[in-house]
Amino acid sequence: MTTAVDTDRPADKHARRPSAWQLLMNNRLAAVGFYVIFVIVFVALLAPLLPLQDPNATSPADRLLPVFTDGHVLGTDQLGRDVLSRLVWGTRVSLLVGISASLLAALFGSLIGLVAGYWGGRADNLIMRGIDMLMAFPYILLALAIVAVLGPGLLNALYAIAVVNIPFFARNVRGVTLGLSRREFVDAARLSGKGHVSILLTEILPNVMPIIVITASTTVGWMILETAGLSFLGLGAQPPQADLGSMLGQGRSLLFTSPMISIIPGITVFMIVMSINLLGDGVRDTLDPRLRAGALNRPMPVTKINRRTTPEPPGDTGAAALSVTGLETSFESTAGPQPAVKGVSFSLRKGECLGLVGESGSGKSVTALSLLGLVASPPGVITGGTVTIEGRDMFTLSESEISAFRGSKVSYVFQDPLTTLHPLYTIGEQVAEAVRAHRPVGRSDAWSKAVELLKIVRIPEAEKRANAYPHELSGGQRQRVGIAMALADDPDIIIADEPTTALDVTVQAEILRLLQVLRQERGLALLFITHDFGVVAEICDRVAVMRFGEIVEAGNTAEVLGNPQHPYTRRLIACVPRPGQGRAFLDGVRELPPETGRTGRT
Amino acid sequence: MSTYIAKRLLAAIPVLFGLSIIVFLIMAMIPGDPATAILGSYATPENVEKLNRDLGLDKPLPQQYLIWLGNLLQGDFGRSFTLNRPVLDEVLERFSATLILAGTSLVLCTVFGLLAGIVSAVRQFGWTDRIVTFFVLIGISIPSFFLGLLLILLFAVRFKLFPASGMYAIYGGGDLPDLLRHLFLPAVALAVIATGVIARLTRTAMLEVLRQDYIRTARAKGLSERKVIYMHALKAAMVSVVPVIGLQAGFVLGGAVYIETVFQWPGIGAMLVKAISTRDLLLVQGGVLFVAAAYVFVNLIADVVQSILDPRLKS
Numbered sequence: 001m002t003t004a005v006d007t008d009r010p011a012d013k014h015a016r017r018p019s020a021w022q023l024l025m026n027n028r029l030a031a032v033g034f035y036v037i038f039v040i041v042f043v044a045l046l047a048p049l050l051p052l053q054d055p056n057a058t059s060p061a062d063r064l065l066p067v068f069t070d071g072h073v074l075g076t077d078q079l080g081r082d083v084l085s086r087l088v089w090g091t092r093v094s095l096l097v098g099i100s101a102s103l104l105a106a107l108f109g110s111l112i113g114l115v116a117g118y119w120g121g122r123a124d125n126l127i128m129r130g131i132d133m134l135m136a137f138p139y140i141l142l143a144l145a146i147v148a149v150l151g152p153g154l155l156n157a158l159y160a161i162a163v164v165n166i167p168f169f170a171r172n173v174r175g176v177t178l179g180l181s182r183r184e185f186v187d188a189a190r191l192s193g194k195g196h197v198s199i200l201l202t203e204i205l206p207n208v209m210p211i212i213v214i215t216a217s218t219t220v221g222w223m224i225l226e227t228a229g230l231s232f233l234g235l236g237a238q239p240p241q242a243d244l245g246s247m248l249g250q251g252r253s254l255l256f257t258s259p260m261i262s263i264i265p266g267i268t269v270f271m272i273v274m275s276i277n278l279l280g281d282g283v284r285d286t287l288d289p290r291l292r293a294g295a296l297n298r299p300m301p302v303t304k305i306n307r308r309t310t311p312e313p314p315g316d317t318g319a320a321a322l323s324v325t326g327l328e329t330s331f332e333s334t335a336g337p338q339p340a341v342k343g344v345s346f347s348l349r350k351g352e353c354l355g356l357v358g359e360s361g362s363g364k365s366v367t368a369l370s371l372l373g374l375v376a377s378p379p380g381v382i383t384g385g386t387v388t389i390e391g392r393d394m395f396t397l398s399e400s401e402i403s404a405f406r407g408s409k410v411s412y413v414f415q416d417p418l419t420t421l422h423p424l425y426t427i428g429e430q431v432a433e434a435v436r437a438h439r440p441v442g443r444s445d446a447w448s449k450a451v452e453l454l455k456i457v458r459i460p461e462a463e464k465r466a467n468a469y470p471h472e473l474s475g476g477q478r479q480r481v482g483i484a485m486a487l488a489d490d491p492d493i494i495i496a497d498e499p500t501t502a503l504d505v506t507v508q509a510e511i512l513r514l515l516q517v518l519r520q521e522r523g524l525a526l527l528f529i530t531h532d533f534g535v536v537a538e539i540c541d542r543v544a545v546m547r548f549g550e551i552v553e554a555g556n557t558a559e560v561l562g563n564p565q566h567p568y569t570r571r572l573i574a575c576v577p578r579p580g581q582g583r584a585f586l587d588g589v590r591e592l593p594p595e596t597g598r599t600g601r602t
Numbered sequence: 603m604s605t606y607i608a609k610r611l612l613a614a615i616p617v618l619f620g621l622s623i624i625v626f627l628i629m630a631m632i633p634g635d636p637a638t639a640i641l642g643s644y645a646t647p648e649n650v651e652k653l654n655r656d657l658g659l660d661k662p663l664p665q666q667y668l669i670w671l672g673n674l675l676q677g678d679f680g681r682s683f684t685l686n687r688p689v690l691d692e693v694l695e696r697f698s699a700t701l702i703l704a705g706t707s708l709v710l711c712t713v714f715g716l717l718a719g720i721v722s723a724v725r726q727f728g729w730t731d732r733i734v735t736f737f738v739l740i741g742i743s744i745p746s747f748f749l750g751l752l753l754i755l756l757f758a759v760r761f762k763l764f765p766a767s768g769m770y771a772i773y774g775g776g777d778l779p780d781l782l783r784h785l786f787l788p789a790v791a792l793a794v795i796a797t798g799v800i801a802r803l804t805r806t807a808m809l810e811v812l813r814q815d816y817i818r819t820a821r822a823k824g825l826s827e828r829k830v831i832y833m834h835a836l837k838a839a840m841v842s843v844v845p846v847i848g849l850q851a852g853f854v855l856g857g858a859v860y861i862e863t864v865f866q867w868p869g870i871g872a873m874l875v876k877a878i879s880t881r882d883l884l885l886v887q888g889g890v891l892f893v894a895a896a897y898v899f900v901n902l903i904a905d906v907v908q909s910i911l912d913p914r915l916k917s
Contacts, residue, residue: 133620138897140856141874141890145628148878148886225745229860232747233875248748252864259755266748274743298726298812301827374822376813399827407824414822419815424837424912434823469913485823 023286030282036275040268044092052085056240064258077247077261078254086242091268093243097158097236098224104162105223106216109169114200114208116170117177128174131167139164143226147235154243157236161226165219172215176208210287217283221276228269244269299376302402303329303369305395309384314347320388321493321525322371322410323347327385329363329370332378340366342549343385348493353519353526355540355557357533357572363549364529365415368497372406389493408438411486415498417478421470427454427481428466434488453484457514476507483514487522494519495527500535512539534576537561545569607906614902621894622674626667629887640883642683674891680884684877689888693870697892699769700869702781703862704854706789708900711796711854712847718797719804719843724831726809734801741798746857750791750864757787767866788865792857796850803846807839814838841912848904852897 025031043050059080067075067083074083116127134142146160180186181204189203230236231245239246244265251262311326327344330337341363348354358364369375371387372394387394389409394402414420422430431450435441441449447466454462457480470478479499486494496515500508516539519526528540536543536557544554545566553566564570637653638645661669673680679689722734758766764787770776771784811817812835820834821827859871866872870889877885909915 129620133617133624136617136621136898136901137624137890137894138852138856140853140859141893142624144859144874144878145625145886145890148874148881148883149628149632151881152879221743228745229747232745232860233863235875235878248745248751252751255751255755256759262748262751263755266745266751269748270744273745274739277739277743298723298809299817301821301830369818372822374818376818403821403824403826405824406822412819412822414815414819416815420819422816422820422834422838423914424841425834433825437824471914482819485819489824 020286024282027282027285029278030285033275033278033280033282036271037279040091040272040275041095043088044095047088047092050088052088053082055081055085055089055242057081064254064261067260074264075258075260077251078258083261083264086247087244087264087268090242090244090247090265091272093154093237093241094224094228094231094245094269095272097154097227097243098161098220101158101162101165101223101227102216102220104158105165105219106169106212108162109166109215110173110208110212112166112170113173113175114177114204117174118181118196118200118204120178120181124174124178127170131170134164134167135171137164140226140229143230144235147230152235152238154231154237154241157227157230160230161223164226165223168219169212169215172211173208176211177204180204180207214284214287217276217280221273221280224276225269225273244272297378299378302373302399303375303377304381305373306381307384307395310386310393310395311384313386313388319349320347321350321352322527323388324367324371325386325388327367327370327387328383329366329375330381330383332381337381337383339383340549341370344546344549344551345385346544346551346554348525348527350492350525351519351523352542353528353540355536355543356527356529356546357531357536357543358546359531359572362546364546365497366549367546368412368495368527368529371495372410372412373402374406374412404438407434407486407491408489409491410493410495411489411491413479413482413486413494413496413499416502417475417482418470418502421478421481423470426467426469427473431466431481431484431488434485438489449488450484453487454481456487456518457481457484459484474507475503476511479503479507479511480514483511483518487518490522491524493525493527495529497529498531499528501530501532508535515539531572532576533561533573537576545572606909610902610905614898617898618895621898622671622891623667625887625891625894626670629883630663630666632883640680640683642881645683679888679891682877682882682885684880684882684885689884692873692885693888693892696868696870696873696889697896699867700855700858700862700871700893701896703785703788703792703867703869704851704858706785707792707796707854707858708847708851710789710793711800711850714793715797715800715847716804716843718801720808720831720836722801723805723808723812731805734805738798738801741794742802744794745860746791746795747860747864749794750788750861753787753791754864769868788861788867791864792854792861795857796853799850799853800843800847804839804843807842808835810842811835811838837911841908844904844908844911845901848901851900851904855893855897855900 025034059076062072062076062080063078065072065076065080067073069075072082072084074087077083077086112127112131116124142164143157143160146163147156150156150159186199186203189199194202227236228243228245228248231243232249234246234249237243237246239250242250247265248262248269251258251265254261309326309328313323313325324347325345327341328339329341330339332338344363344367346354346356356364356367366375366380370380370382373382375382382395385395389405394405397405421427425433428447428450431453432443432446435446435449435453436443451462451466454466459465459477459480465473465477470481473481479502482499494515499515500511503511512535515526515528518524526539528536530536540557542555543557543560544551545560545568546552547568553560553564553569560569561573564573637650641649641653677690679693681687682689682692685692718734718738722731725731754766757763765771765784766787769781769784771780808831812831816838817830817835820830825834858867858869859874861867862869862872863875870893874886874889877883877889
């Protein structure tokens with residue numbers, strides 16, 4: 001990913017870990033927010049020292065002077081008061097009120113959250129019900145109701161805004177406290193005889209602090225905005241005192257004749273809120289990186305291809321359903337590309353079953369996904385090699401051309417059917433969709449084809465089960481659905497990526513038998529990816545053993561099993577325990593010395 | 603499905619009770635003599651005494667609440683002393699105007715928020731994404747009342763495209779096109795913040811979903827990228843977006859207070875502001891209860907829509 005992104009941070013390799021402050025300032029937008037709000041706060045703090053005119057000194061002769069008038073840079077208002085001076089003093093009031101409200105809300109909200117989360121049980125239940133009720137109100141409306149009762153005024157507006165923000169703090173703090181109060185170090189403190197208050201203050205509070213800071217930094221902007229809003233409505237600051245909101249509210253009556261009187265305080269509120277929001281997002285991203293929204297990369301429809309080598313496939317590809325030559329796939333990372341597949345070549349004959357065997361991280365799944373460009377990209381890149389199916393190099397095809405191959409010529413069965421089936425569509429819909437993907441089939445025809453496929457993979461009561469959602473099926477049945485989907489468009493090749501790993505042993509045997517039967521009936525070529533030599537022995541004609549992104553040994557299954565050449569192969573074979581083997585099993589599977597030049601992920 | 607909706611409806615009843623308790627407690631906090639506060643400072647002593655008796659203010663708090671609630675349930679929201687008419691009549695009249703405004707805004711922010719979020723997720727880090735992100739940032743930071751004033755200055759005063767205030771033209775208005783012309787600016791001003799929030803969340807939700815294994819499955823089936831994004835990914839993303847749309851209804855209903863004041867829209871928000879400054883507390887109470895109930899109702903709909911989208915929630 002080379003596009004400049006504001007949230008991107010250069011990885012300073014091996015340097016000491018940057019402090020939270022450095023991380024925050026590395027985030028360009030957050031830094032801009034920080035500097036803007038810093039300047040605004042600085043000016044507001046210095047207001048009494050600045051050479052400003054008296055913000056309340058009226059001068060009827062100088063009414064409504066335009067901006068850039070001598071002596072009144074931002075002009076004057078309807079009473080001849082200096083707008084610049086009023087702006088600085090008003091900003092001071094707005095900031096003071098907004099920040100005070102924030103502190104009050106943080107104090108009381110956190111207290112409530114700590115108590116509810118720490119004691120749990122009935123107290124927690126009661127408190128959180130009350131908090132839920134408060135949150136059932138439209139936010140501003142509750143503030144209005146409180147101001148209505150207390151009467152208009154700046155201090156009352158402050159209280160109202162603080163109260164309506166208490167629930168946010170209480171909820172967030174309570175959630176974290178609840179988790180912490182069951183942790184070992186809290187138990188230890190309790191056993192050491194510390195009192196509840198002392199535990200809350202010394203053990204829990206320090207751990208909850210980041211959440212309080214995050215909540216404060218993301219709500220203080222709102223609170224300034226809302227207090228300005230109440231003043232705008234005439235319910236906050238009362239004349240002659242002015243904050244930004246009341247300046248805007250009073251300027252409104254002169255909107256048509258002197259719009260600048262409204263626009264100037266409006267822009268100021270906007271600048272304050274925006275810079276605080278930017279800073280708040282930055283603080284949140286720094287303190288809780290999991291919440292970083294922009295960091296997620298969207299995988300492209302086809303893996304990025306950037307080939308350095310394009311070897312010709314070996315001469316006779318006529319007999320091969322699939323032929324792979326020198327395939328190289330890497331993952332881009334801040335530390336440079338990390339190769340996962342390093343020059344893999346093999347071919348799959350029509351109707352043949354080839355086992356691709358290796359431990360996790362050996363690159364076998366990445367190899368399988370690379371064949372039709374399904375490696376998530378970014379970060380995946382195909383850096384070399386060719387994959388030939390029906391005489392065409394897959395890596396020269398356009399997005400729509402490769403889509404035409406997917407499912408119709410080559411289909412996939414994935415490992416974990418719970419995450420690989422769409423949770424919100426019925427299984428019938430998902431199979432029917434695969435039926436329609438490449439052919440103009442009507443909806444009802446596709447549905448009956450889907451039901452038929454579900455019968456073929458032996459889903460009981462297929463007509464009824466077709467209306468079930470994936471979460472309503474057992475693991476074995478879900479995998480059968482995955483297979484039905486793979487069969488939907490009569491492919492020539494099925495790539496099964498550890499299709500039985502997530503299943504228990506008896507179900508595993510059934511699924512293998514099913515695949516075997518389907519292969520023979522339909523003359524399918526099967527590329528079977530597994531870490532289990534037992535499975536290979538059962539169904540594969542040939543086998544290729546992968547380690548660290550390379551094929552270390554390949555041949556007929558019987559030969560490889562009978563006379564393994566590579567020590568790694570021997571070890572993998574030894575992983576299938578035999579009855580009566582005893583301690584010899586452990587000797588067989590002992591860790592191999594890592595090979596020289598090992599760079600792949602393990 | 604219908605049993606689920608019935609269950610959700612039943613679950614809303616305690617929430618409504620909770621709302622009424624909170625409103626009651628807030629009103630009970632009134633400093634000084636509530637009857638005088640409710641009737642205004644020019645009320646006759648007889649009226650004050652009568653109201654004190656009617657409200658049961660000599661009784662303990664829980665009993666007062668039950669009397670109060672009983673009156674509400676019979677449609678008796680009291681009488682506004684500033685308008686000299688029953689609170690319920692005034693509130694109902696105003697409420698329809700607020701619903702037109704807030705409903706339009708909710709539709710606008712949902713449609714544009716979703717569109718912007720999807721486009722910026724699909725074109726992640728592209729120019730469209732940056733432009734959308736920039737406008738989202740402005741949208742969620744600009745005070746809606748200030749935006750309202752800017753829209754009036756620009757589109758009503760300078761270009762004279764739309765009227766600056768009111769719901770209907772004073773002379774010769776009253777038909778639908780007239781309403782729409784008046785509705786446009788306030789509805790846009792009210793929708794902007796919520797649009798930003800929804801767009802932001804949709805973008806994150808889409809990016810989150812697009813990384814899921816089932817999206818890879820959809821691609822492995824050979825589906826077109828359009829189907830992958832607009833059917834598989836969007837449907838899953840909507841599950842987390844729909845509740846946020848429900849929450850935005852709260853911001854839109856609440857924000858109506860500002861926008862109705864700026865555009866002199868004859869809704870409940872403008873009524874509340876006026877009632878607060880004249881201390882017409884029964885009117886405030888009635889308005890707050892109605893808007894809060896509407897908010898509960900919108901969230902109920904969001905709940906049901908979410909459960910239709912995600913069958914896992916029902917079991």
